[in-house]
Amino acid sequence: MDFKEFLKNAAxxxxxxxxxxxxxxTPFYAFIHFCPNTYTNxxxxxxxxxxxxxxxxxxDCDQWAxxxxxxxxxxxxxxxxxxDGFCLWQTKYTEHSMKNSPYKNGKxxxxxxxxxxxxxxxxxxxxxxxxxxxxxxxxGTDEYNTYYKNQLTELLTxxxxxxxxxxxxxxxxxxxxxKQVYDxxxxxxxxxxxxxxxxxxxxxxxxxxxxxxAGMAPFAQWAVVPKELCPMNPPQTEGALIxxxxxxxxxxxxxxxxxxxxxxxxxxxxxxxxxxxSIRPGWFYHENEEPHSLERLFTTYLNTVGxxxxxxxxxxxMPNGKFDPRDLNRxxxxxxxxxxxxxxxxxxxxxxxxxxxxxxxxPEYIIKLNKKEKVNYVEIAERISEGQRxxxxxxxxxxxxxxxxxxxxxxxxxxxxxxxxxxxxTDEIKITITSSRDVPDIEWIKVY
Numbered sequence: 001m002d003f004k005e006f007l008k009n010a011a012x013x014x015x016x017x018x019x020x021x022x023x024x025x026t027p028f029y030a031f032i033h034f035c036p037n038t039y040t041n042x043x044x045x046x047x048x049x050x051x052x053x054x055x056x057x058x059x060d061c062d063q064w065a066x067x068x069x070x071x072x073x074x075x076x077x078x079x080x081x082x083x084d085g086f087c088l089w090q091t092k093y094t095e096h097s098m099k100n101s102p103y104k105n106g107k108x109x110x111x112x113x114x115x116x117x118x119x120x121x122x123x124x125x126x127x128x129x130x131x132x133x134x135x136x137x138x139x140g141t142d143e144y145n146t147y148y149k150n151q152l153t154e155l156l157t158x159x160x161x162x163x164x165x166x167x168x169x170x171x172x173x174x175x176x177x178x179k180q181v182y183d184x185x186x187x188x189x190x191x192x193x194x195x196x197x198x199x200x201x202x203x204x205x206x207x208x209x210x211x212x213x214a215g216m217a218p219f220a221q222w223a224v225v226p227k228e229l230c231p232m233n234p235p236q237t238e239g240a241l242i243x244x245x246x247x248x249x250x251x252x253x254x255x256x257x258x259x260x261x262x263x264x265x266x267x268x269x270x271x272x273x274x275x276x277x278s279i280r281p282g283w284f285y286h287e288n289e290e291p292h293s294l295e296r297l298f299t300t301y302l303n304t305v306g307x308x309x310x311x312x313x314x315x316x317x318m319p320n321g322k323f324d325p326r327d328l329n330r331x332x333x334x335x336x337x338x339x340x341x342x343x344x345x346x347x348x349x350x351x352x353x354x355x356x357x358x359x360x361x362x363p364e365y366i367i368k369l370n371k372k373e374k375v376n377y378v379e380i381a382e383r384i385s386e387g388q389r390x391x392x393x394x395x396x397x398x399x400x401x402x403x404x405x406x407x408x409x410x411x412x413x414x415x416x417x418x419x420x421x422x423x424x425x426t427d428e429i430k431i432t433i434t435s436s437r438d439v440p441d442i443e444w445i446k447v448y
Contacts, residue, residue: 001238001239001240003240003263006237006238006239006240006263007437007438008437008438009236009237009238009268010224010237010262010268010437011387011388011389011436011437011438012236012237012386012387012438013224013236013237013268013269013270013387013388014236014270014384014385014386014387015223015270015272015384015385016206016270018197018198018199018206019199019206019207019270019271019272020384020385021197022163022164022199022207022272022310023272023310023384023415023416024384024415025074026074026075026124026163026164026310027074027305027310027311027415027416028072028073028074028301028305028310028311028313029068029073029074029075029076029077029124029126029164029310029311029312029313030064030068030071030073030075030076030077030312030313030314030315031076031077031079031128031276031278031283031312031313031314031315032064032076032077032078032079032114032314032315032316032317033079033082033278033283033284033314033316034056034078034079034088034110034284034316034317034321035054035079035081035082035084035086035088035284036049036051036053036054036084036086037082037084037284038054038284038285038316038317038318038319039053039054039055039319040053041286042284043282043283043284044082044083044084045082045083045084045086045134046084046134047083047084047085047086047096047133047134047135047136048135049084049086051086051095051096051097051098051099051100051101052100052101052102054086054098054101054102054103055101055102055103055319056103056110056317056319056320056321057103057320057321058320058321058322059103059108059110059113059317059320059321059322060321060322061110061113061114061116061117062117062120062121063322063323064076064114064117064315064317064323065114065117065118065120065121065123066121067315067323067327067328067331067332068121068123068315068331069121069122069123070331070332070335071313071331071332071334071335071338072334072335072338072339073123073313074123074124075118075123075124075125075126075163075164076114076118076123076124076125076126077126077127077128077164077166077312078110078111078114078125078126078127078128079127079128079130080111080127080128080129080155081128081129081130081133081151082128082130083130083132083133083134083170083172084134084135085130085133085134085135085136086135087151088109088110088111089109089110089111089112089154089155089158090107090109091151091154092150092154093147093150093151093154094135094136094151096135096136098110111127111155111159112158112159115159115160119160124161124163124164125159125160125161125162125163126162126163126164126165126166126198127155127159127162127164127165127166128166128167128168129148129151129152129155129165129166129167130168130170131148131167131168131169131170131171131180131182131184131187132168132170132171132172132180133148134172136174137175138174139174139175139180140173140174140175140176140177140178140179140180141174141176141178144174144180145180145181145182145183145186148182148183148187149183149186149187149190152187152190152191153190153194156190156191156194156195157194161195161197162195162198163197163198163199164198164199164200164201164207165191165195165198165199165200165201166201167184167187167200167201167202167205168202169202169203184202184204184232188200188232200232201274202232203251204229204230204231204232205230205232205233205271206230206232206233206271207271207272207273207274207310208225208229208230208251208271208272208273208274209251209273209274209276210251210273210274210275210276210309211250211251211252211253211254212252213276213277213278214277215275215276215277215296215300215303215304215311216275216300216303217273217275217303217304217307217308217309218254218255218256218273219254219411220254220255220257220258220391220411220412221257221273221307221308221309221411221412221414222256222257222258222308222388222412222414223257223270223271223272223273223308223384223388223414223415224257224262224268224269224270224387224388225256225257225262225268225269225271226239226246226249226256226261226262226264226265226266226267226268226269227265227266227267227268227269228246228247228249228265228266229246229249229250229251229256229269229271230269230271232271233269233270233271234269235266235267235268235269236267236268236269236270237267237268238266238267239262239263239264239265239266239267239268240262240263240264241263241264244263244264244265245264246261246264246265249261251273257412259391270388272308272309272310272414272415273308273309273310274309274310274311274312275300275303275304275309275310275311275312276311276312276313276314277300277312277313277314278313278314278315278316279291279292279297279313279314279315279316279327279330279331280292280316280327282316283314283316284316285316285317285318285319285324287318290326291324291326291327291330292330294330294333294334294337297313297330297334298334298337298338301334301338302418302420305416305418306379306416306417306418306419307412307417307418308388308412308413308414308415308416308417315327315331341376341377341448342377342379342448343448344448345446345447345448346369346373346375346447346448347367347369347445347446347447348446349370350367350368350369350370352365352366352367352431352442352445353365353366353367353368357432357433358432360439361433361435361436361437361438361439361440362432362433362434362435362436363432363433363439363440364430364431364432364433365430365431365432365433365442365445366428366429366430367428367429367430367431367445367447368427368428369426369427369428369429369447370427371427372425372426372427373425373426373427373447374423374424374425375397375421375423375424375425375426375429375447375448376420376421376423376448377418377419377420377421377447377448378395378418378419378421378429378431378445378446378447378448379416379417379418379419379444379445379446379447379448380393380413380416380417380419380431380442380444380445380446381413381415381416381417381442381443381444381445382413382414382415382440382441382442382443383441383442383443384414384415384443386441387438387441388412388413388414389436389437389438389439389440389441390412390413390414390433390435390436390437390440391411391412391434391435391436391437392409392410392411392412392433392434392435393409393410393413393431393432393433393434394406394408394409394410394431394432394434395407395408395410395419395421395429395430395431396429396430396431396432397421397424397426397428397429397430398426398427398428398429398430399424399426404430405424407419407421407422407424408421409434429447431445
């Protein structure tokens with residue numbers, strides 16, 4: 001395959017319906033870490049915790065949903081089971097569960113309460129089911145995969161529509177001193193069977209890890225990546241070179257989708273990244289911790305939702321089952337700031353004009369506003385259903401002397417790129433595509 005043909009093929013690697021819906025409808029959603037760790041002040045439990053310590057005397061999933069919605073998020077992913085193996089639902093397969101919690105005299109089902117609260121408030125619902133189980137006697141044996149699939153089936157079939165199933169790769173030793181060989185292929189088949197519209201998070205999944213838990217997306221965020229990185233997705237085109245290896249490649253590499261890597265791949269897949277972080281330093285609640293600043297959370301929003309990624313923000317409940325007032329306040333501030341900053345699209349009734357630029361893969365777009373306005377952000381989206389193509393672009397604004405001031409030089413666009421510029425007054429904005437793998441296909445340009 002010659003290089004030009006390879007680039008064109010790479011530009012036409014497209015998302016599945018599930019991936020496209022996830023990127024467009026659910027770019028910002030909540031994680032909720034809640035289990036015995038909340039009561040032991042730990043991050044990772046060892047599975048020996050007494051279920052009786054788990055007693056959220058004021059559990060309020062309705063409060064969770066209201067706060068999540070107020071922050072501008074579109075869904076909740078609940079830790080139905082963390083590494084300690086304690087299950088937040090009435091599972092048939094272990095006593096290390098709500099059956100032995102004082103909450104509702106052992107009859108409680110927090111998965112159900114959270115799913116119902118999401119439905120009530122128009123939020124999507126998903127769950128995290130840790131493959132690592134430090135309590136199960138089966139862990140480290142062939143029987144464990146059957147045990148895990150049984151629990152996974154319960155969650156997939158008893159709680160309505162699931163938008164997201166979250167798997168991590170943590171894998172420690174079991175009671176027999178052996179690590180578990182996870183049957184991820186079998187897990188995925190169950191998700192496809194019972195919840196065909198759900199996306200799957202995993203290192204190699206339909207939604208992949210960005211490589212850190214600090215809320216930082218790579219500066220050039222590609223959803224088109226080598227198949228070696230995400231084998232859960234079917235390859236859509238071959239690689240450019242016959243020889244080469246990508247054994248070194250992992251999600252922590254900030255150049256995953258760049259030309260220097262994809263040209264050595266045996267094929268390309270569409271696998272967008274999720275960027276996850278917690279509102280506090282820890283994933284579980286610790287009273288002495290404070291929520292991150294509004295500035296950090298909003299900057300993370302711009303660098304994730306505004307950088308071809310999704311943003312998965314964790315909010316850990318207190319032992320009583322409610323969100324900390326400090327977290328509630330910060331979530332409200334974040335939602336208000338997002339709504340304020342992106343309230344009025346100054347280009348809503350304005351069409352952008354496509355100029356010839358420097359060739360078909362380097363066009364220029366002119367946005368002429370109805371009058372001079374203060375401009376803080378420019379948002380650009382590719383028609384991602386047709387593939388991700390743009391590698392770099394620049395933004396310029398016309399000044400009072402009728403000359404062009406360069407505001408920003410940027411990398412990839414993808415599903416959505418939000419560019420913060422120094423506040424300027426202008427009535428004309430020029431976007432120049434400086435590099436693209438094929439003719440750019442812009443779905444929208446917004447100005448705030």
